[in-house]
Amino acid sequence: MSSIALKRLYGKIAVVTASTDGIGLAIAQRLAQEGAKVIISSRKENNVQEAVKKLCSEGLDVKGLVCHVSKAADRQKLFEEAHKIGGLDILVSNAAVNPEVGDVLDCSENSWDKIFEVNVKSSFLLAKEAVPLLRQSKAGRIIFISSIAGFQPFDLLGAYSVSKTALLGLTKAAALQLAPDDITVNCIAPGVIKTKFSSALTSNEDAELEILSRIPLNRLGKPHDISGAVAFLASDDGAYITGENIVIAGGMASRL
Known part of the structure; x- marks a missing residue:
């Protein structure tokens, strides 16, 4: 992606979880391109180092920490680092797992517990633990993926x-x-984005064609299709939006 002219997030500090690849990396990159200091994280040290190296080589202000979002000590380190560099304005909770494929009632109890521990409980705890710092911000933002x-x-x-x-x-x-507290909370619901994580849905040509048949725009999404919307919600341009779930899916059906 070409350099971003907007600097809507200059002076802001952001924490983005699961941000060394795919959608998370694109979000971290975009927030930093718009002027934010960004703390990225992943469960694996090598992935953190490689992502930090990549983003710093682009002249972006990025730090990285190992963080398994299910571990309280790891989450604490993220917020301690944010406090060290000036506080916290933006939390993007992106971490998710899917250890088992199949219909919902065929899921094993162990996989169910792991999915909800990471995808839901950790998002809840990250938000809860971020609130004291976000309350000190002039415009706190929480964005769930x-x-x-x-x-x-x-x-x-x-x-x-x-x-x-x-x-x-x-x-x-x-x-x-x-x-x-003037803290907005919003959620982005990506469609099928071309990443390693979505490979179960696009693992072969027939599977990809089936997915494309459900997408009016007739293409899979790219990580940067998501990152721009996150930057918008994190900026002053999104200051009057809260409690919203925004679908970015190329026109795929989205109704509860």
Whole structure:
């Protein structure tokens, strides 16, 4: 992507989880391009180092930490780092797992627990733990990354789909609670974005053609299709938007 002329986030500090690849990396890159200091994270040290190296080589202000979002100590380190560099204005909760494919009622209990621990509980805890710092910001922002599957479940992603529906409700409830603090809470629901994570849906030509048949724009999304919307919500341009679940899916059906 070419350099971004807008600098709507100059002076802001952002934490983006699961941000060393795919959608998360694109979000971190875009926030930094718009002037934010960004703390990226991933479960693997090598991935963090490579992503930091890449973004710093582009002249962006980025730091990286290892963080497994299910671990309280790791989450604490993210917010301690943010506090060290000046506070926190933007939290983007992007981490998600899907250890098992299949219909929802065929999901094993272990996989169900892991999916909800990472996709839902960790998002809740990240938001809860970020609030003290966000209250000190002039315009705090929480942005959850859900999925089109949260609106319209995919057969192969049954339990994952339900976890992403839960984020839609978390967004609505948290937005009401935090509005008096001038903290907005919104959610992005990406469609099928061409990443490693979506490979289960696009693993062969027939599967990809089936997915494309559901997308009026007739193409898979790209990570930067999501990152621009996140930057908008994080900026002053999105200051009067809260409690919303925004679908970015090329026109795919999205109705609960």
